[in-house]
Amino acid sequence: MEFLKDLWSYIRGRRKWWLLPLIIILLLIGLLIVLGGTSIAPFIYTLF
Amino acid sequence: MTILGISAFYHDSAAAIIQDGEVLAAAQEERFTRIKHDASFPVNAIKFCLQYAGRSLNDLDAVVFYEKPFLKFERLLETYYAFAPKGLRSFLLSMPVWIKEKLFLKKIIRDELNTIEKTDKRKLKLLFPEHHLSHAASAFYVSPFEKAAILTIDGVGEWSTASICMGEGNKITVLKELNFPHSPGLLYSAFTYYCGFKVNSGEYKLMGLAPYGNPHDVQVKKFVELIKKHLVSLNEDGSIFLHQQYFNYATGSRMVDDAQWEKLFGIPKRKPESLPEQSYCNLALAVQQVTEEIVLNMAREAKKITGADYLCMAGGVALNSVANGKIHDAGLFKQLFIQPAAGDAGGALGAACAGYYIYFGRERKIDPAKMDALQGAYLGADYADQDVLMMSRKYNAPYKHFDDEDELLSKTARLIATGAVIGWHQGRMEFGPRALGARSILADARDGEMQKKVNEKIKFRESFRPFAPVVLMEDVSDYFEHDDVSPYMLLVKPVKKNRQIAFPDNFQSKGLLDKLYYQRSDIPAVTHVDYSARLQTVHKETNRRLWKLLQAFKRYTGYSVMINTSFNVRGEPIVNTPEDAYRCFMRTRMDYLVIGDFIFDKKDQPEWKEKEDWQKEFSLD
Numbered sequence: 001m002e003f004l005k006d007l008w009s010y011i012r013g014r015r016k017w018w019l020l021p022l023i024i025i026l027l028l029i030g031l032l033i034v035l036g037g038t039s040i041a042p043f044i045y046t047l048f
Numbered sequence: 049m050t051i052l053g054i055s056a057f058y059h060d061s062a063a064a065i066i067q068d069g070e071v072l073a074a075a076q077e078e079r080f081t082r083i084k085h086d087a088s089f090p091v092n093a094i095k096f097c098l099q100y101a102g103r104s105l106n107d108l109d110a111v112v113f114y115e116k117p118f119l120k121f122e123r124l125l126e127t128y129y130a131f132a133p134k135g136l137r138s139f140l141l142s143m144p145v146w147i148k149e150k151l152f153l154k155k156i157i158r159d160e161l162n163t164i165e166k167t168d169k170r171k172l173k174l175l176f177p178e179h180h181l182s183h184a185a186s187a188f189y190v191s192p193f194e195k196a197a198i199l200t201i202d203g204v205g206e207w208s209t210a211s212i213c214m215g216e217g218n219k220i221t222v223l224k225e226l227n228f229p230h231s232p233g234l235l236y237s238a239f240t241y242y243c244g245f246k247v248n249s250g251e252y253k254l255m256g257l258a259p260y261g262n263p264h265d266v267q268v269k270k271f272v273e274l275i276k277k278h279l280v281s282l283n284e285d286g287s288i289f290l291h292q293q294y295f296n297y298a299t300g301s302r303m304v305d306d307a308q309w310e311k312l313f314g315i316p317k318r319k320p321e322s323l324p325e326q327s328y329c330n331l332a333l334a335v336q337q338v339t340e341e342i343v344l345n346m347a348r349e350a351k352k353i354t355g356a357d358y359l360c361m362a363g364g365v366a367l368n369s370v371a372n373g374k375i376h377d378a379g380l381f382k383q384l385f386i387q388p389a390a391g392d393a394g395g396a397l398g399a400a401c402a403g404y405y406i407y408f409g410r411e412r413k414i415d416p417a418k419m420d421a422l423q424g425a426y427l428g429a430d431y432a433d434q435d436v437l438m439m440s441r442k443y444n445a446p447y448k449h450f451d452d453e454d455e456l457l458s459k460t461a462r463l464i465a466t467g468a469v470i471g472w473h474q475g476r477m478e479f480g481p482r483a484l485g486a487r488s489i490l491a492d493a494r495d496g497e498m499q500k501k502v503n504e505k506i507k508f509r510e511s512f513r514p515f516a517p518v519v520l521m522e523d524v525s526d527y528f529e530h531d532d533v534s535p536y537m538l539l540v541k542p543v544k545k546n547r548q549i550a551f552p553d554n555f556q557s558k559g560l561l562d563k564l565y566y567q568r569s570d571i572p573a574v575t576h577v578d579y580s581a582r583l584q585t586v587h588k589e590t591n592r593r594l595w596k597l598l599q600a601f602k603r604y605t606g607y608s609v610m611i612n613t614s615f616n617v618r619g620e621p622i623v624n625t626p627e628d629a630y631r632c633f634m635r636t637r638m639d640y641l642v643i644g645d646f647i648f649d650k651k652d653q654p655e656w657k658e659k660e661d662w663q664k665e666f667s668l669d
Contacts, residue, residue, distance in 0.1 A: 002155075003151075003152060003155070006118070006154065007118065010118040010119075014119075014122065016122060019122060023121075023125075026143060026147055027147060027151075029147070030144070033144070033147075033148070034148070
C-alpha cells in the first residue's frame with residue numbers, strides 16, 4: 001500500500017502520466033511471474 | 049537530532065551518521081566485508097556508525113538513502129523508449145530485477161534495517177534525496193564556507209550527470225543540471241574500458257597512465273581532435289553532448305562500440321594486464337586533456353552564474369586530482385573544497401546532511417577554528433591496545449611496545465630513512481578511497497628504487513602506477529609548486545622546479561619502463577614522469593601522529609616528505625582492523641608494522657602459512 005502511495009505521489013509530482021500504463025503493465029507482469037511460482041499458478045493459467 | 053545516511057546497491061556502499069550537525073562517523077562496507085567496492089546493503093557500516101554514536105535505529109530521527117529509485121526507473125524506461133528497438137535485450141534483462149526488487153527499495157531498506165534491529169515502521173522516517181543533491185550536500189555542508197558554488201560531476205545518478213548549485217547557510221539551490229546520456233564521468237569510463245581497465249575502479253589508473261603520453265606527439269593532438277569531433281561536443285555553457293552512435297552504455301552492457309572505436313582511433317581495445325603501449329598512453333593523455341577542459345568549463349560556468357568566491361566539489365569525477373589541480377591553477381575561486389569521499393560512498397554522508405539541513409531545516413554552524421567539518425576524514429573505526437594484543441596472541445606475533453611516543457616515532461622515522469617499508473595503522477580509519485595516514489604504507493620518497501619495490505613486491509600492482517607524497521603542511525611549498533592546503537590528496541601539482549632533474553632530449557621517445565625508472569627529482573618515488581605529484585598536506589590539528597613522524601623524519605634526513613600509499617594489496621580493500629593489517633603485512637614484503645604504540649618486526653615473526661593461495665582471494669581491480 002505504501003508503495004502504491006509513493007508511486008502515485010511520484011507520478012503526480014513529476015507529471016509523468018504517460019508512464020503510468022507502462023508501469024502498471026510491468027507490475028502486473030511482475031505479479032504474474034511471482035504468483036506463477038506459487039500454488040495459485042493453476043488458477044492463473046486457466047484465465048489465459 | 050541523529051540522522052543516518054546510506055548509499056548502496058550500485059557500488060561502494062557506505063553509511064554515515066550525523067548528530068546535531070556534527071559528523072560522528074562514516075565508513076564504507078568494503079572495509080568490513082573485505083570485498084572491494086562492495087555494493088551490498090551496508091549492514092556492518094551501519095552497525096559501526098550506530099555503535100560509535102551510541103544510538104539504536106529506533107533513536108534515529110531519519111534514515112536517508114542517497115538517491116531516488118523511482119526517478120532512476122523513469123530514466124531507464126525513457127532511455128529504452130528513446131533508443132527502441134535497440135536495447136531490447138538489456139531491457140528484458142533489467143526489468144525483472146527492477147520489478148521484483150529495485151522498485152521496492154523502501155521495503156528492502158526496512159527489511160535490511162530489521163535484520164540489524166527490529167524497527168517501528170511508523171516511527172522510523174525514510175527519506176530519498178536526489179543523487180546529485182546528496183553529492184552537493186556531502187561537499188557543501190561539511191565545507192568551511194558559509195556561501196559557495198557547488199559543482200558535482202559523476203557518471204550518472206537518476207538523470208543528472210553533473211550539476212551546478214549554490215550553497216548558502218543551510219540551503220542548496222540547484223541552478224543547472226546536465227542529464228543522461230551526456231556525462232563527463234561516462235566519457236572517462238568509456239576510455240577506461242577501451243584502455244583495458246575496469247569501469248568504476250580503473251579510472252584512476254587511466255589518470256595515472258596519462259602522464260606517460262607524449263604531449264608533443266602528433267598522435268595526442270590527433271586523438272584530441274577525434275574525440276572532440278566525433279565523440280563529444282563541448283559547449284560554451286560548460287555542458288557537453290556525447291554522440292551516442294559511438295557509445296553502448298545507454299542500451300547495452302558494454303561502454304562503447306568496439307568496432308567503431310577501433311576504426312576511429314586505429315588501435316584495438318587494449319588487453320587487460322598487458323604493459324600499455326605508447327598509443328594507449330597517448331589516448332589516456334588525450335582524454336585526460338579533454339576531461340580537464342570539460343571540468344574547467346564547468347567550473348568557469350559555476351563561477352559565472354554564482355559569482356561565488358569558493359567552490360565545493362563532489363561526484364566521482366572530483367576524484368580526478370589532475371583536473372582539480374587545473375581548477376586550482378586557474379584561480380577562479382579563492383579556495384576549493386573537494387570532499388574526500390567524492391564518489392558514491394560519500395553519497396551516504398551527503399544524504400545524512402541533506403536530511404538534517406534541507407528536510408529538517410536545521411541551522412548550520414561553521415567552526416572557524418577547524419579546516420572543515422570532516423576531522424581530516426578520519427571517521428572510521430579505531431582500535432585499542434587490547435585489540436592489538438588479542439591479534440598478537442592469535443598469531444603468536446612478537447612485538448615491541450613503546451610507552452614513549454617520541455621514541456616510537458624516532459624509531460619509525462629511522463627505519464623509513466634506512467629504506468624500510470612500513471605498514472602504518474593508527475587511529476580512526478579514513479572515509480573515502482584514499483589512505484590519508486591512518487591505514488597507509490609509508491616509505492622513503494628519496495629512494496629511486498622504491499616505486500618499483502612497493503608496486504611489484506608489496507602492492508603486487510602495475511609497475512607504471514605512481515605514488516603520492518605526504519608532506520608537512522608547513523613545508524609544502526619547499527617541495528611543490530603549491531602553497532595551499534591539500535589534506536585529502538585530491539590535487540595534483542608539479543614538484544618544485546629546483547628539485548626537478550632535466551630529462552634527456554630523447555626522453556619522450558623512450559618506453560614506459562625506461563621513463564619510469566629515470567631519476568626525475570630528489571624525491572623520485574613520488575614524482576610522476578611529468579614531474580607531477582598527487583600531494584597530501586599533513587596537519588597537526590587532524591593527524592598529529594603522522595605530523596610528528598614527518599617532523600622526526602625531517603630531523604634525520606632533512607626531508608619532510610614520504611611515500612604514502614594505501615595499506616592493501618591489489619584488489620583488496622584498505623585494511624581496517626589490526627588483524628587485517630597483520631595479515632597484509634605478513635603476505636607482502638613490508639619490513640615493519642606499526643600499530644598504535646606497537647612495532648612488529650618482520651624478521652621476528654613466525655613463518656606465515658596459508659592453506660590456499662591468498663592472491664586468489666582478491667579479484668584484480
